[in-house]
Amino acid sequence: MALPQEVEALSKSFSGFGVDEKSIITVLGKWKPEERKSFRKESPFLFTQDDRLFEKWNADHIALLKREFSRFKNAVVLWTMHPWERDARMTKEALIKENRSYDIIIEIACTRSSEELLGARKAYHSLFDHSIEEDVASHIHGSNRNLFVALVSAYRYEGSKVNDEIAKSEAKMLCNAIKNANKKNPVEDEEVVRILATRSKSHLKAVYKNYKELCGKTLDEDLEDGSSLKEAVQCLCSPQAYFSKVLNAALKSGADEKTKVALSRIVVTRADSDMKEIKEKYLKDNGVSLSQKVNETTHGNYKEFMLNLIERGK
CATH class of the missing domain: 1.10.220.10 (Annexin)
Known part of the structure; x- marks a missing residue:
């Protein structure tokens, strides 16, 4: 026994x-x-x-274990890919898989630099003989289509110069568009899409700051939870806060597979860039370090690999 x-x-x-x-x-x-x-x-x-009269494996658990055994392998494959190929393949998967994850497309389009996003578009051409723009336009329908196409097409100014008067004016535009959401969905407003898809991240942070001064709440507080606009604003203006939120959801007990896969994706893609800032934000938001939470909730080689990548950004 x-x-x-x-x-x-x-x-x-x-x-x-x-x-x-x-x-x-x-x-x-x-x-x-x-x-x-x-x-x-x-x-x-x-x-x-x-x-x-025999004990058989629960079929759902067999499927779960297959995913868990492959989690380490998948993370290693993502880590060894060229970042352009990685983003291109994640975009393609987000568009074609059964449980589509369009939020991943927003994440890639809004948290990468202009050169990184351009590289992902080049890799997508090479891998799939299509452009990201045309595949996004053909797969995403309804009111969000124009926003997504504009975001993946972006090539933003990367400098720090900001025109304060224009930032205030565009904050007011956004404020008015959101106040009138009952008449017209803000994501269908051409000016809203233009501002989010073309302005530099420095400029957008100034717009975000002015918005709160004008409207009393932050821009993402005024946007509907789960909306593509809200995800885009968070990724553009406060990416560390966005990543902290997504990691916390991924590490919660009972998280579904769509939510859990974000752990590998975020750790792998941010380990060489802003992991230090993400860890600081995660600790502030949750009262526990990201490393400690990963240590408590993951196992085996996968745990060791995740912790190794997280600790690179000390």
């Missing part, structure tokens, strides 16, 4: 992000048939009793 502590260790190895390969090898490698049978009987969340 399997020892209770071994059953507990193995059950834990099969739970969370990744799997604890060392525990699996240590425990399963020495178990005899009767011990494996004992484990199956004592683990109803993993196994169900078949009508033909």
